[in-house]
Amino acid sequence: MALHPDFTRLPIAHRGLHSPGLPENSLGAFRAAIAAGYAIELDIQPSAEGTPMVFHDYDLTRMCGDEGYIADRSAADLAELRLQGTAEPIPTLAEVLREVAGRVPLLIEIKDQDGRLGRNIGELQDRVAAALVAYEGPVAVMSFNPHTVAAFGKAAPEVTRGLTSCDYPKEDWPMLDDEERARLARLEDYPASGAEFLSHYWRDLDNPAVTALAAQGVPLLCWTIRSPEEEAEARKLAGGITFENYSA
Template sequence: MALHPDFIRLPIAHRGLHSEEVPENSLASFRAAIEAGYGIELDIQPAADGTPMVFHDYDLNRMCGDEGYINDMDLDDLAEQRLAGTDEKIPTLAETLREVAGRVPLLIEIKDQDGRLGDNIGELHDRVAAQLEGYDGPVAVMSFNPHTVKAFGKAAPEITRGLTSCAFDKEHWPMLDDEDRESLGSLSDFGSSGSEFLSHHWIDLANPAVAALADRGVPLLCWTIRSADEEAEARKLAGGITFENYRP
């Protein structure tokens, strides 16, 4: 299915429209994005029972001050956590879908569950697909892991899916060997994953593999833009932007 044009037309708020007072990936940040007329990007990690939770990190330290890992905690324990010292809870995907209710585009990133972007991806993609069944509104699902994108496509062929990507430099991706970083950075799995759009790191948009996909008419989003100057540079090639810490 083609990427809905609103993902290109509207700037997409990275982890919602968050600030010092409004934590990322919170229902409050999603309400703020909707009120401002922006699309929403969010992240999915599993709770211990596999329930899709809207949360970026693998552990709770940065956002909740807890040393535990989100996939080790049950829903009752997670319900007691608070985001960045506010009253905001970690939302479930189901709660988020009810809140957004199709009012703005929703870009969902399923975080890698393998640890090395391999094929040990578990069932999180299936759980996300099940919750999106019948959702009425512009929605697209993406992942850095090509295996996750492919598996999600089998689980929910009617929902647009894409690949999240970057240069996969050794500093930020030390868990990958050189061969895997080269393969992933050249987007060699884009076709085999069944991806229908690309969301690429804006700093690496000069990558020839990105330009080749753009030349084929593949919709191109980019992340994460943090200033008007960065936006102007990225839009020389990218159609849509994911942003934070400024207003496009």
């Protein structure tokens, strides 16, 4: 399935159009993005029973001031928490799909559940696929884990899927050895993943593996742009941008 052209036509608000008092990955941030006419990027983590929750981190500390991990809490317990001291709860994917309702494109990142981008991915991608069965509107799903991308493709072949990627610096990926980080940075898993687009770290867009895929016609998105100057530089190579903290 080809990537919908609105993912390159419209700037993509990273975790919604969040701002002070309007937390990332909240329904309020998504409403703000819709009102501004932006596409939306969001993250998925599982609750204890596997419900797809819209949340970036593995732990609850930064966003909720709560100890523990999101995957250890039930969806009902997570619904009682609030994001960064606001009235905004942690939404489920189902709630976000009802809110967006196809009005703007939706870019969904399934967070790695293996811990090392390996094969132990669980069922989260299948739960996301099930949630999207009746959804109408531009939507695409991506992950850093190529095994997740491949498994999602089997579960929902009608939904566009992509690989999220970067240059895999050691300080950000200490769980991976040097050889594995270099292999991932060369995007060697892209063909086997069945990905149909790439979302790559914007400062590494001149990576030969990235430019080779782009030359083959692979749609290229990038993350995360934080100024007009960065946007101008990224758009020399990328077709679409994910942005935050300024008006794209």
